[in-house]
Amino acid sequence: MSLLTRRRLLRRAALSATAATPAAAALGAVTTTALAGCDDTAETRDRTDPAEGPAGGLRFPTGFGWGAATSAYQIEGATKEDGRGESIWDTFSRTPGRTRNGDTGDVAADHYHRYAEDLDLMRDLGLRSYRFSISWPRIQADGTGAPNQRGLDFYRRLADGLHERGISPMATLFHWDLPQALQDIGGWESRDVAHRFADYADAVFRALGDRIPVWLTINEPKTVVQNGYLEGHHAPGRQDPDAAYLVAHHLQLAHGLAVRALRATGGTGRIGPAFNLHPCYPADDTPAAAEAARLYDGYENRLYLDSALKGSYPADVLADLGPGSRMARGIRDGDLELISAPVDLVAVQYYTPIYVTADGGTTRRWPTSEAQWQQIYPDGMYDILTRVTRDYGPVPLTITENGLPTPDVLADDGTVDDAGRVSFLREHLAAVHRAISDGVPLESYHVWSLLDNFEWAEGYDQRWGLIYVDYPTQRRVPKRSAHWYRQVIAANAL
DSSP, X not given: OOHHHHHHHHHHHHHHHGGGSHHHHHXXXXXXXXXXXXXXXXXXXXXXXXXXXXXXXOBOOTTOEXXXXXXXXXXXXXXXXXXXXXXXXXXXXXXXXXXXXXXXXSSTTOHHHHHHHHHHHXXXXXXXXXXXXXXXXXXXXXXXXXXOHHHHHHHXXXXXXXXXXXXXXXXXXXSSOOBHHHHTTTGGGSHHHHHHHHHHHHHHHHHHXXXXXXXXXXXXXXHIIIIIIIIOSSTTOOOOHHHHHHHHHHHHHHHHHHHHHHHHHTOOOEEEEEEEOOOEEESSSSHHHHHHHHHHHIIIIIHHHHHHXXXXXXXXXXXXXXXXXXXXXXXXXXXXHHHTOOOSOEEEEOOOOEEEOTTSOEEOOSOBOSSTTOBOOTHHHHHHXXXXXXXXXXXXXXXXXXXXXXXXXXXXTSOOOOHHHHHHHHHHHHHHHHHHHTTOOEEEEEEEOSBOOOOGGGTTSOXXXXXXXXXXXXXXXXXXXXXXXXXXXXXXXX
């Protein structure tokens, strides 16, 4: 990796890391408030009133999979119960200065004990699909060996409860909670960890494969790379560009090995990766901006899409990293064949566009949410969905995350009026509908998130859920957006 590339990647990381500062969070709160009221006409107020229900007349395909999503570390709690081992997020969040207010996932939304109540909330919403993650250290405390039966039993009860309520389970194998014992031997920098992941996946497939019809392998490998190894504000808290892209390769390899493991069981479950995809646009009409945006897109999107769906890494990214990079040296014969093993679907997670300047930096074009990195641009959803279908063929797609944090407050009358979230979801679902109408084979949509939860480095300051969680009491309160979403699901229309 050249010194210029190293400096550019670290500069990008430094710019992105401002999202974790209190000042940036405060600015985000202002812009979210502006978003909530930016189209507050009489017509909009009527359309977003839960009592009125969907009014746009946009019907979705029969059987469309309306859902919501969570992840294990963000909601489960019970971090020391029933044989669960330590994860890197236990270590990271308990390290002073790493998370806002020193928050941890030790209790989170206490879903481990309250899952039956949460299942009833899902039923009441009318969900047809629920995307959750399985905690690797709950299944293998140190990331190796025989699976922990108590951990498997929890997910078996969860899956059975979903089926009893007519909700289809969609399980993610890895949502960032790597067993700490594996980090101690190198974490995702170690090729061996990709093989340990395949062993873990095999154990889960064999125990739960008859109950879970859809599997996702690795959640957002790009976020592990960028936030965990470039910016350092996610576990394991590194700032090492050369290590980061070796990690990217091993995460992609782990995906491919898990796909192979599922096929070897002879099970009928479907499987695919979960990528957070950010459409990258030139910030102006200059050739330099177009060129910079193309390379930026390589790091953001094509690095993961091309390797999983075409069996090759983007030549421009490999050239930019250089032949001496740890990633380039870590690719072995047969790796890309494994990584590109045929999948049954691809999960797309969309939050924000990126506007790239001629010098490779970024600029803001649209209002942001409380998450300062998130620009509100619904057309980006349409653009990324149609781009995946155009560039990679008619592989079935599912949206497994889309949402935003809003400054939710529990009112004296026991309600939460998150009008900004309703506006956001309505406009993004309109873009989803347009993509389907234009031929995108999209099967389902999952709001992020079902519940307010532990939002990684931001702790509990940001609320992303359809359902408000009063953390001191663990009381659940459906927000205005939950009532609205329930009516969209019932009508199968926007």
